[in-house]
Amino acid sequence: MPEYNQVTCQYCGTPITPGNRFCSNCGKSTEGGTSRPTEYSVDAQPTSLQSGANFEGRTPPPPPRNVDSGTSYPGYQPQQEYRPDTPMYQAQAQAQAQVPGYAAAPPVKDSSRRVLGQVGCGLLVTILVILALCGGGGYFAYNWLAGAMHSTTDQANNTSTSTGSSNTDTTASAPKPVVTTLNTKPVTYASVNMSIKDVQQATSFPEDNNNKSGILRIDLSEENTSSTASYYSYTDSMLLTLPDNTSVHPEASKVSSGPDASIKRTNWVDFAVPTTVKPDQLTLTIGTSTESQIEIPLKADADLSKYQPITSAPNKLIQYAGANWTITNATKQTSYDAKQADKDSVFVVVKLKIDNTSQKEIYPFPSDTMRLQAGSTTNKPSSNTLNSSIAAGQMNSRGECVFIMPADSTDFTFELLPNDLLATTQPVTTTFQVK
Numbered sequence: 528m529p530e531y532n533q534v535t536c537q538y539c540g541t542p543i544t545p546g547n548r549f550c551s552n553c554g555k556s557t558e559g560g561t562s563r564p565t566e567y568s569v570d571a572q573p574t575s576l577q578s579g580a581n582f583e584g585r586t587p588p589p590p591p592r593n594v595d596s597g598t599s600y601p602g603y604q605p606q607q608e609y610r611p612d613t614p615m616y617q618a619q620a621q622a623q624a625q626v627p628g629y630a631a632a633p634p635v636k637d638s639s640r641r642v643l644g645q646v647g648c649g650l651l652v653t654i655l656v657i658l659a660l661c662g663g664g665g666y667f668a669y670n671w672l673a674g675a676m677h678s679t680t681d682q683a684n685n686t687s688t689s690t691g692s693s694n695t696d697t698t699a700s701a702p703k704p705v706v707t708t709l710n711t712k713p714v715t716y717a718s719v720n721m722s723i724k725d726v727q728q729a730t731s732f733p734e735d736n737n738n739k740s741g742i743l744r745i746d747l748s749e750e751n752t753s754s755t756a757s758y759y760s761y762t763d764s765m766l767l768t769l770p771d772n773t774s775v776h777p778e779a780s781k782v783s784s785g786p787d788a789s790i791k792r793t794n795w796v797d798f799a800v801p802t803t804v805k806p807d808q809l810t811l812t813i814g815t816s817t818e819s820q821i822e823i824p825l826k827a828d829a830d831l832s833k834y835q836p837i838t839s840a841p842n843k844l845i846q847y848a849g850a851n852w853t854i855t856n857a858t859k860q861t862s863y864d865a866k867q868a869d870k871d872s873v874f875v876v877v878k879l880k881i882d883n884t885s886q887k888e889i890y891p892f893p894s895d896t897m898r899l900q901a902g903s904t905t906n907k908p909s910s911n912t913l914n915s916s917i918a919a920g921q922m923n924s925r926g927e928c929v930f931i932m933p934a935d936s937t938d939f940t941f942e943l944l945p946n947d948l949l950a951t952t953q954p955v956t957t958t959f960q961v962k
Contacts, residue, residue, distance in 0.1 A: 704732075705727065707726045718863065727744040743767070755865040774812075837858065839857055848889045850917065853880045855925075877941060878925070879928065890917075899932065906930050943955045
């Protein structure tokens, strides 16, 4: 038999059966010689092993198919047991461990947020740029318009100055009004207490539209003492008499009509009067031609006593219809309940106190039972505030009756007439004076 040269695996030392391309123990290739390591091809790519690969416990490839337990071949040795503690296997494991494994792929980031953020930032920047452009444009436009207007104003001022000083504002150069303080005593017109605080004279006032040779302004203090609004007009109810006995009506007034009920206020009334006329040469008349008029000289010491109310306290007691009737006081005045007395007439206000000492209810009936006489004039009440009925035993029932009488009356007779409902058959009278 010819001599057989035994070939072993260069990796694990296991005998290689002729014709086998791989080691039956470790599975390595036997081609290219067993005495040198396999060289890498120029085109070959490095083999990467999975990180953490371990050959421990790996089952070696099976023996050739034609080998069985009953057949023996020259030079064949049974498969040796895999022992990782041998030097050859340890060198192999170290070599394999040095082969880098595939690195874990980094997590894929969600790029949608970044894209949306970039879009939002771009949109915000665009809006800011637009606003900046608009603001800058508006700023420059404003400056341009302001400059143009200022230039136009300067040109107009220069033109006005060049035409001469005759175009100067007359209002600004007008002298201050001449003020004469009066503070007259109050007089009453249509239940409104009026007093003249002062008189002002000037060429014109800002409130007057017409250019006059002079304006006289009367400053008033007013207070409505009644519970009824007054409706008089200053244009109709006021007249200013000049030194030549001519008269002028008001040109304007701060308020055009009388004050409301219980209102206190200030007012002014303007008349066209030359500035050469002095206030103490003038007389203010309050009241229309059909009313009881009040004449006020525009002087600080003007005597207005004849226009003041006059009151007396007769305290006259009479018995009528089982009750005691007392005239507590009587007043002559030119106005009552926001009305002015007619020309040559006055209001006589008679205040009464009634004590019903009888056992029955009584009814005053002022229009039917009461009269006031002065000279040849006898009148019934024009108004009253008495109770319509007075109960039996009721005391101190108070009210007033108002009579319109001649302005020059001083002596009066108060009369209670007979009345069937009150079971009275005889008139009852009493007299009093108001001077």
